[in-house]
Amino acid sequence: MAVDTLVRPVAVAAPAPPPARRTFALTAGPATALAFLLVAVAFAGGRAQAGWATEVYWAGQLLLVGVAGLACLLPRLTPAVRVGTLFAFTAAQFGIKVAYSPVNVKFADELQHWQTTLGMLDADRLFPTNYSLPISPVFPGLEVLTVVVMRVTGLAFFPAAMLVCLASTMLLTAGVLALVRQVTPRWDVVALATLIYLTNPNHGFFTSMFLYTTPALPLLALALTQVVSLLRRPDRPAGRVLLGLLFSGGVLVTHHLTMVVCVALLTAAALAAVVFRRAARALGALWLGVCAMTAAWVAFVAPAAVGYLGGPLLALLETFAHLGAARPGQAAAASTKPLTETLLSVSAILVLGGAAGLLGLLALRRRQWWVATLLIGVAALEAAIVIIRVVSPRGEELAGRSPAYVTLLVALVVALGLARLGVALRGARWHLGAGLALLVLFVGGITAGWPPYWLRLPGTYYAAGYEASVDAHTLQLGWWSREHLPTGGRFLADFGNQNVLGTIGGLDPVNSPVEMFYRPGFDWGDRSMVQALSIRYVVVDRRIVTQPPVRGTFFIGDHPDGLDTSGPFPAGSLTKFDTTDGMGVVFDDGVIRVYDLRNSRYAW
Amino acid sequence: MRGDRIWPPLAVAAFALGALLDLPELRVPAGLVLIFLAPGWLVLRLGRAPLAGWYRLVLAAGVSFALALASLLVLELFGVPSTAGAVGTLVAGLTAALVVADLVRDTPPAAALRRLRSPGSWPVPATPLRPLVAPVLAGVVTVTLAGAAWGISAHTERAAAARSFTQVGLVPVTGTQRAFTVSVTNREGAGTAYRVVIESPSADRRVVPVTLADGATWSQVVVVVAKGTLEVTVHGGSSDTPASHRTVRAVVL
Numbered sequence: 001m002a003v004d005t006l007v008r009p010v011a012v013a014a015p016a017p018p019p020a021r022r023t024f025a026l027t028a029g030p031a032t033a034l035a036f037l038l039v040a041v042a043f044a045g046g047r048a049q050a051g052w053a054t055e056v057y058w059a060g061q062l063l064l065v066g067v068a069g070l071a072c073l074l075p076r077l078t079p080a081v082r083v084g085t086l087f088a089f090t091a092a093q094f095g096i097k098v099a100y101s102p103v104n105v106k107f108a109d110e111l112q113h114w115q116t117t118l119g120m121l122d123a124d125r126l127f128p129t130n131y132s133l134p135i136s137p138v139f140p141g142l143e144v145l146t147v148v149v150m151r152v153t154g155l156a157f158f159p160a161a162m163l164v165c166l167a168s169t170m171l172l173t174a175g176v177l178a179l180v181r182q183v184t185p186r187w188d189v190v191a192l193a194t195l196i197y198l199t200n201p202n203h204g205f206f207t208s209m210f211l212y213t214t215p216a217l218p219l220l221a222l223a224l225t226q227v228v229s230l231l232r233r234p235d236r237p238a239g240r241v242l243l244g245l246l247f248s249g250g251v252l253v254t255h256h257l258t259m260v261v262c263v264a265l266l267t268a269a270a271l272a273a274v275v276f277r278r279a280a281r282a283l284g285a286l287w288l289g290v291c292a293m294t295a296a297w298v299a300f301v302a303p304a305a306v307g308y309l310g311g312p313l314l315a316l317l318e319t320f321a322h323l324g325a326a327r328p329g330q331a332a333a334a335s336t337k338p339l340t341e342t343l344l345s346v347s348a349i350l351v352l353g354g355a356a357g358l359l360g361l362l363a364l365r366r367r368q369w370w371v372a373t374l375l376i377g378v379a380a381l382e383a384a385i386v387i388i389r390v391v392s393p394r395g396e397e398l399a400g401r402s403p404a405y406v407t408l409l410v411a412l413v414v415a416l417g418l419a420r421l422g423v424a425l426r427g428a429r430w431h432l433g434a435g436l437a438l439l440v441l442f443v444g445g446i447t448a449g450w451p452p453y454w455l456r457l458p459g460t461y462y463a464a465g466y467e468a469s470v471d472a473h474t475l476q477l478g479w480w481s482r483e484h485l486p487t488g489g490r491f492l493a494d495f496g497n498q499n500v501l502g503t504i505g506g507l508d509p510v511n512s513p514v515e516m517f518y519r520p521g522f523d524w525g526d527r528s529m530v531q532a533l534s535i536r537y538v539v540v541d542r543r544i545v546t547q548p549p550v551r552g553t554f555f556i557g558d559h560p561d562g563l564d565t566s567g568p569f570p571a572g573s574l575t576k577f578d579t580t581d582g583m584g585v586v587f588d589d590g591v592i593r594v595y596d597l598r599n600s601r602y603a604w
Numbered sequence: 605m606r607g608d609r610i611w612p613p614l615a616v617a618a619f620a621l622g623a624l625l626d627l628p629e630l631r632v633p634a635g636l637v638l639i640f641l642a643p644g645w646l647v648l649r650l651g652r653a654p655l656a657g658w659y660r661l662v663l664a665a666g667v668s669f670a671l672a673l674a675s676l677l678v679l680e681l682f683g684v685p686s687t688a689g690a691v692g693t694l695v696a697g698l699t700a701a702l703v704v705a706d707l708v709r710d711t712p713p714a715a716a717l718r719r720l721r722s723p724g725s726w727p728v729p730a731t732p733l734r735p736l737v738a739p740v741l742a743g744v745v746t747v748t749l750a751g752a753a754w755g756i757s758a759h760t761e762r763a764a765a766a767r768s769f770t771q772v773g774l775v776p777v778t779g780t781q782r783a784f785t786v787s788v789t790n791r792e793g794a795g796t797a798y799r800v801v802i803e804s805p806s807a808d809r810r811v812v813p814v815t816l817a818d819g820a821t822w823s824q825v826v827v828v829v830a831k832g833t834l835e836v837t838v839h840g841g842s843s844d845t846p847a848s849h850r851t852v853r854a855v856v857l
Contacts, residue, residue, distance in 0.1 A: 026742045030749060033746040033750045037749045043760070125686065126680045126686075145639075148691055152696075153631055154688070167665075174661075222663070239651055243667070246667060249670065250666075250673050253673055472765055476789075476791060588851055589769045599855040
């Protein structure tokens with residue numbers, strides 16, 4: 001089938017009477033802002049430990065998706081109203097992310113990128129050392145944008161970082177709209193497919209954070225837009241090839257995993273171009289250019305990326321290699337997630353895969369073979385995510401990063417299917433079904449995404465509990481350490497303090513030797529380990545003796561078999577540091593103590 | 605001159621003025637436009653790409669992102685430190701160069717200057733005001749609600765995150781074996797009086813009264829003359845801590 005029939009214009013319905021359109025257009029913005037306000041009030045309630053906070057949170061979220069859903073499903077709305085409401089939805093989602101932590105970044109990965117930014121600001125150069133996330137400085141796109149905003153506008157780090165993230169998330173929505181618009185001129189389909197993307201579990205929080213994924217994703221969407229545009233209309237390709245190279249180059253210097261996805265998708269597109277004899281030269285040139293840039297960047301700037309990405313890729317391959325031997329439910333058994341939340345998370349994936357599969361079957365019936373292939377292909381991709389999630393011991397982690405990429409393809413292909421199959425988005429039954437599907441996608445996206453259910457409302461301190469373990473004590477210790485302790489000093493700490501000291505504290509964290517903490521007294525084995533790993537400091541946060549670890553452990557890294565870490569930390573095991581010969585104490589704030597091992601029994 | 609041509613030079617001028625006069629109200633919005641929109645917009649204009657308005661805007665933002673990413677890489681390549689002056693000059697200079705290129709692209713420089721000076725070139729809005737009242741009101745309500753949401757979040761986060769505590773540190777003075785800096789930082793949220801007890805080997809116990817404003821730090825260098833343990837205990841202050849005092853110590857071999 002010729003690819004130039006990829007877009008089949010569909011007659012656009014007559015515009016609605018002005019009052020109905022106008023009423024929705026006038027109320028969509030305030031209603032979206034009200035939804036944001038409700039969630040912000042719920043967060044305030046969470047900080048005050050109010051019982052009503054959870055109900056208000058969900059009311060706000062449901063109002064948010066309700067308005068966006070209506071903007072996609074109501075007939076006869078203008079493209080401007082649909083698109084404007086989607087941008088308002090994106091802004092509200094970002095606002096909710098900022099309202100969660102409106103003064104500082106706290107998530108571990110955000111702190112790691114803050115460290116790279118601090119290093120660049122200190123030295124006025126790129127590629128500083130980052131002990132906590134060594135790969136981050138060689139993919140410095142996020143930090144470059146932040147430093148440029150800080151230097152040009154004079155803003156401090158936090159507002160500059162949030163502006164970069166806001167611009168990135170808005171550009172991502174615009175990029176997805178532009179990408180989907182390449183396959184259909186129907187704005188109702190474009191808006192619906194874009195909203196499907198915006199409900200993916202990563203979008204609400206994770207890809208709005210101060211992470212390198214955040215600015216890389218919109219550039220990926222724009223690079224793909226050029227690719228689809230070339231496939232659709234191959235004439236005069238030079239400008240789009242150049243833009244494709246520019247956007248792919250932006251992805252390349254910003255995020256390793258998005259770079260891999262970009263090269264993989266370009267490879268698939270180039271192969272399709274050869275098979276269909278469509279824009280083969282242009283896409284071949286783009287593919288060659290991107291591969292050359294990638295090879296050069298990895299070879300000369302970021303050789304560590306090979307090893308960094310190798311581990312997760314091997315784990316993924318291992319998952320598929322041992323599918324038969326795996327024990328279903330293994331991952332679920334280790335998870336404390338409520339069953340309803342797990343079911344909602346899986347339902348969201350099944351609804352999306354099911355919708356693509358149903359459209360694929362319809363395409364088969366109509367003998368539209370390549371549309372059917374694409375639709376069934378993305379349905380299979382969604383099924384693979386469910387399998388990885390359930391079967392693999394690291395399923396949550398492996399499947400957790402995929403929606404940002406997979407949903408991009410799903411949204412594009414579903415839009416293509418709806419357009420090619422001439423599905424009219426009209427009628428009460430259709431609206432009810434689509435509305436329910438959007439609701440499941442959105443709620444399932446929240447339950448599958450970040451933050452986890454026990455962290456959904458801020459305000460409660462959890463020892464070693466991600467953002468909830470980063471408070472004034474840990475942050476001020478980080479700044480104190482940056483000023484007073486030698487940069488790169490190696491240390492042991494619990495999860496929260498490790499994240500802060502290993503980033504803004506400027507120290508070098510050591511993972512794994514948790515036995516040294518748990519042992520009731522000094523041990524010669526610990527001495528060997530301290531010397532072998534050049535550990536200088538041990539950080540003890542006394543709050544770990546008061547509550548069990550909400551993540552199942554207080555520490556990062558592997559734990560020895562048989563060690564029970566489920567309860568509060570045994571107080572006696574912490575006092576040994578006060579009684580061991582020669583232990584120095586370089587810091588004490590009444591809650592956290594930092595011990596200096598240099599002249600202690602651990603060191604000689 | 606058409607409106608889509610006039611705003612990039614205006615953004616450069618506003619940024620230059622804001623930077624020269626140190627006016628954040630001008631520098632911040634103009635700077636953001638120079639980073640996230642103007643360069644891409646001008647590149648696409650120079651490329652004469654026949655694009656729909658909305659799509660041009662999206663691509664312009666994307667190209668600007670990519671150019672902003674390239675800016676520090678270029679500085680790094682030439683070994684130029686990424687100071688505020690260097691980055692600001694590069695970003696504004698790039699847009700200014702693109703503006704000039706755009707001006708001279710179609711017309712000779714003299715004609716371009718005439719166009720710039722022409723008072724008739726400014727677009728005159730012809731929209732009647734009445735239909736705008738409802739959208740403007742809706743916009744005001746939206747911004748007010750969003751502002752309230754942000755205000756509530758920031759206020760409650762600051763209140764909930766407030767902790768009363770005191771940081772005590774004892775670290776060796778760089779390059780020495782027996783000199784240590786003891787520091788006390790008040791994070792109690794109010795002025796606080798402390799009693800600092802310093803016990804040094806082969807020296808008398810010293811008690812130092814210290815009063816610190818919130819956020820202030822007191823520090824002193826202590827030199828140890830003999831082997832043993834230097835111990836500093838700080839009494840006073842809050843709080844939400846299990847211990848009534850904080851103790852730091854250094855072992856001198």
